[in-house]
Amino acid sequence: MTNKSNNGFNTWQKSFEKETKKNFIDARSETDEGIDIKPVYTKDDLENFSFVENNSLPGQWPYTRGPKASMYTNRPWTIRQYAGFSTAEESNEFYKKNLESGQKGLSVAFDLPTHRGYDSDDDLVMGDVGKAGVAIDTVEDMKILFNSIPLDQMSVSMTMNGAVLPVLASFIVAGEEQGVDRSLLSGTIQNDILKEFMVRNTYIYPPEPSMKIVADIIEFTSKEMPKFNSISISGYHMQEAGADNVLELAYTLADGMEYVRAAMSKGLDVDDFAPRLSFFFAIGTDFFMEIAKLRAARTLWAKIMKDFGAKNERSLILRTHCQTSGVSLTEKDPYNNIIRTSYEALSAILGGTQSLHTNSFDEAIALPTDESARIARNTQLILQNETGVTKTVDPLAGSYFVENLTEELSKKAWDIITEIEELGGMTKAVKAGIPKLKIEESATKKQAKVDSGSRVVVGVNKYKNPKEPSVDVRVIDNNRVRDDQIKKIQAIKESRDTTAVEKALANLTNAAKDETNLLAPCIEAIKLRATVGEVSKALEQVYGRHFAKSLSVSGVYGKHFEGDQEFMKVENKIKEFENLNGRRPRVLVVKMGQDGHDRGAKIVATSFADMGFDVDMGPLFQSPRDVAKDAIENDVHAIGVSTLAAGHKTLVPELMKGLKEIDPKSKIIVFVGGIIPEQDYEFLYENNVSAIFGPGSNIIESAEKVIDLITDNLSKV
């Protein structure tokens, strides 16, 4: 007899409906993933599973309950904080301090020029050096980065995808010059290029050669670096870019399948490399969903790898790093972020992650300070030492709700994976731009929910703090960092054997023309002190640089606001504007420099268009001068600069200069959105910025302000 037909359940349902004055069916709530969450789950909800197996155990097929039998009861997860800023020297100091305070692994954040294969002295990256991570130009920088950190004992994770060849080569050479053989190096390189094309945007070459490079690295490490994870297949960035959990899960596993195929195409046996594949997921605010996602990921991956013919049990097991969600953290009332991060961390732990990064409360303001980083780390130390969560493996197993959710997520993700496989795999899907567009659509929906108030964000659209606290901010003097890096590059270029370097680079270019593995010739060039930029250019000669063709969603934001008063008010202002001026207000939305955070820019562009603006969308990585030219040629009323990687103080004045150079009488107004620490507001206003829209800005309100400012500006003669 099932529960639903039994008296107990009927009585419960009656009571429920009486208490809530709602029909049981209507009381369900829909998640972003399109899953209906019921107000209560029962034993019935454990039936008819096709993925989850009800009586499985930790460390056993299908590994839903965890990769290991003992999990945290034997050893807690690794606290692995992602960090890096400005110079190798400063980052090195920071790492050493953290290791002393209880952190176990290292995780390096590189600056954007390094990610994109440019040296610090390249004109294209003037505003970006050392800003959002550490600048690495040569192996000498890498050696400083790990100064007095023994690389045979410390596991090092490196978030590097675009310039993966020169950076991994530098790591190997730095190890060797420390006296550590490459076979002893342990850690992970992200090396996940597909999600770069989708959301992270630090690609260099087009998809096909990029996939070849990924496979080269898997091949090389599987042969020569047995303790090193050759790839970290990342969904993290997708969720941060706006994907819901099903999209994150499905696209990540589909990416994984593509990498497995790429490696197998090199003639490797699946069991040669599969045990060294690792994963990386985001943990957002939907507490149970995130737990279910990690459990579903392990379940599905085991099935996928079995289908690939893996025989070694370790090939079937998904091991993952997790990071709490940065995008869930707010600029407003920032101490709330400590609380959010704590819950997210707990979710990751209950989901069974192998390592974890917890974000700092100043996430939406700037790179963390020593103080905020300490609190973030302590969140994990408290969980490990004070709460008892390490004492039982997978404590939520058997929960009707969590098991059911795990199954639901698995099913939905599997449908998408099947769709992508039918399309011919993720490389093809990515080239067609489909996953990126789906993620942007999901991001736009989320924004609409927050802006309309149907989703509450404490301190942002409800329960606002009337007295915003002021917080200390880490400030980076990127001009100094850049000057230092340039000096170092010059010194190295003077002392190295130039002919040998040139020969090594020519060798590399030649190697790129055939099918040879590129890591070995990279190591040669790096050893001779070739720079990261030079190595990247040597490959660019053969592969070219990739320019993304970006598509845009439309109508998704507007649909959420049908009949909404505020929305209509802006629409009407725009119509009035058109009647008066003979055209709609026209705004150019741009990203300048190497900053690849395009979520905000894309959302603002599509929402503005839905309200009636004509929006010109600039490509990524524009220089201020290119923007000025675009803006003037299209005679836009305003430029909206979206800037999140701290380049604004260099890039915005350059843009102003560029405008005046082309048209001294230019009346185009400029406003800025994104991550702008409060102390920079004045600087920007002094540089004639008309308005600043920080994180959490309501887009409809922003749009109204923009149209008002444009109208105002036109009325001035």
Next chain:
Amino acid sequence: MDLIDNILKGERAAIAKAITLVESSKYSDQQISRQMISELIKKPGKSIRVGFSGPPGVGKSTFIESFGSYLVSQNYKLGILAIDPSSQITGGSILGDKTRMVEISKNPNTFIRSTPSRGSLGGISMGTREASIILDAAGYDFIFIETVGVGQSEIVASNLVDIFTLIVGPGSGDELQGIKKGITEYADIFIVNKNDGELKIEASKTAADYKSALSYYKKLDELEKQVLLVSAIEQTGMEDVIKTINQIIDQNKLKGIFEERRANQLEYWIEEEVKNIIASDITKRLSSKGNISKYSEKVMKNEMSMFEAVETITKDTLK
């Protein structure tokens, strides 16, 4: 006008402002715009206007980026008018062309303007013709006009240019059935794009299909229509395109076709303008008299027939 001098000097901001004027729906702008265009027309430059049309997503923008880069590397000055199809009927639009013309838009020898088509006929926006007059006067050697091909649009677009190019994708040979009738009338060059990678075989096949269809419809005294294979992404086939364009222009000039076309286009333009003015005048008269609703009520009440009503209204309006 200062504006005119500055356009003739090739000043970027002046050109841009002038294009805004010709696109404007504001009456006073239109007046200024007419004056300005009349002046500029007296000072023709030397530009060749080339139209690129084709179905959405065949790679028009990518091709223009690629071909355009080639031209500017030969020191030509290039103006591009991209009619962006992405506009919606209700809201505004997202003009994303610039994300596909990254390299070329940096070049000081280019001027790139996107315009939302606003669903107007043939994807040609109000003012495209005038905008090309402005760019011509400003000294651009080539003016490219990118439009999406949807049915009638090619005919409208071909009326604005000296050479009209249809860009198609591999495997589009099947659609040939439907369009081959009028095809030779307005397109001078057929470009099969995406001749790269896995698509190469299909692209060659498509080119062959076009060639045979075109030779079948070729008129006796006509030049053979050119079918070219290119890859916008790999930047191959670009020399052929410029060679073919130059060849056709030279031929047409020699035979007087070039001038004849421009004369026909002028005729067409004048006719359009006259029609537009009459149409808007009539619309105004109609609405001020309120005849339509008055007489349709009578028709509803069976007091007169529908055709009688039409006749009466027409007579009264044209009075």
